[in-house]
Amino acid sequence: MEWMPSPKKNQTCFNPLLIVEHEISLGVGIILYIVFNNKMKPKHKILIVEDEKKIAEAVSKGLSEHCYSVDIAKDGMEGKKLSGSTFYDLILLDINLPFINGIDLCRHIKANQPKAFVILISAIDAAHNQKIDLYAGADAYFAKPFDFNELLLCIQTLLNCGEKLGNIDQTIKVSNLTMDLDGKKVTRGDKQIILTSMEFQLLEYLIKNKNKIVSGADIAAELWDLDLDAKTNAIDVYISLLKRKIDQGFSSKLIYSLVDMEYVLKEEA
Numbered sequence: 001m002e003w004m005p006s007p008k009k010n011q012t013c014f015n016p017l018l019i020v021e022h023e024i025s026l027g028v029g030i031i032l033y034i035v036f037n038n039k040m041k042p043k044h045k046i047l048i049v050e051d052e053k054k055i056a057e058a059v060s061k062g063l064s065e066h067c068y069s070v071d072i073a074k075d076g077m078e079g080k081k082l083s084g085s086t087f088y089d090l091i092l093l094d095i096n097l098p099f100i101n102g103i104d105l106c107r108h109i110k111a112n113q114p115k116a117f118v119i120l121i122s123a124i125d126a127a128h129n130q131k132i133d134l135y136a137g138a139d140a141y142f143a144k145p146f147d148f149n150e151l152l153l154c155i156q157t158l159l160n161c162g163e164k165l166g167n168i169d170q171t172i173k174v175s176n177l178t179m180d181l182d183g184k185k186v187t188r189g190d191k192q193i194i195l196t197s198m199e200f201q202l203l204e205y206l207i208k209n210k211n212k213i214v215s216g217a218d219i220a221a222e223l224w225d226l227d228l229d230a231k232t233n234a235i236d237v238y239i240s241l242l243k244r245k246i247d248q249g250f251s252s253k254l255i256y257s258l259v260d261m262e263y264v265l266k267e268e269a
Contacts, residue, residue, distance in 0.1 A: 093109075
């Protein structure tokens with residue numbers, strides 16, 4: 001019989017089961033770590049260009065808690081520098097900024113990063129600024145003081161729409177209307193038509209469903225994942241604005257509003 005040494009006092013005997021148990025625990029831990037960190041990865045990059053420190057920090061804190069990666073610029077010059085060196089999915093832009101005002105910076109951003117969404121914020125009269133925003137190319141406007149939850153909903157809606165549109169590099173046409181989906185440009189005949197981001201998404205949806213009657217509820221659910229209240233006329237307002245831009249000045253109409261909040265884009269025969 002072969003002699004085996006007996007274990008010394010306080011010496012732990014080798015137990016292969018303990019190693020297996022340790023390896024399993026380590027493996028589960030690694031898996032949980034990977035899953036947790038993937039869930040905690042920032043959804044999108046957002047730049048806040050705001051000279052009021054308290055507002056910038058409060059909004060940044062709220063967005064960070066919803067897993068957005070946030071940078072802050074304290075003036076227009078810094079905002080231009082950051083937006084030029086880093087791609088941001090969305091930029092919150094105050095209008096009254098030192099060095100470069102928000103309107104000029106918005107135009108610069110839209111010219112150089114057309115895929116980035118821009119939300120203008122200001123204490124100036126909302127109605128006045130909404131008219132300016134159309135020319136600056138902003139996607140939305142918020143007047144100070146604003147409700148953070150409403151701002152968050154707007155941000156989520158815009159970014160969700162951006163994901164659905166994806167990076168499609170193609171042009172779609174209906175009649176004499178042309179949409180450059182990648183460049184976010186719309187022309188009808190020789191006329192270039194400037195649309196907000198939401199109007200662009202709405203027009204694309206109507207074109208892709210041309211000659212088909214769609215309801216306001218269909219549009220809200222498909223484009224913005226919203227369960228639309230049957231009493232609201234929000235979609236009707238957007239359709240009216242879009243019709244004015246697309247059909248005004250042309251002998252033939254493309255977009256029609258029907259009864260009961262239904263709409264159709266008809267291709268010319």
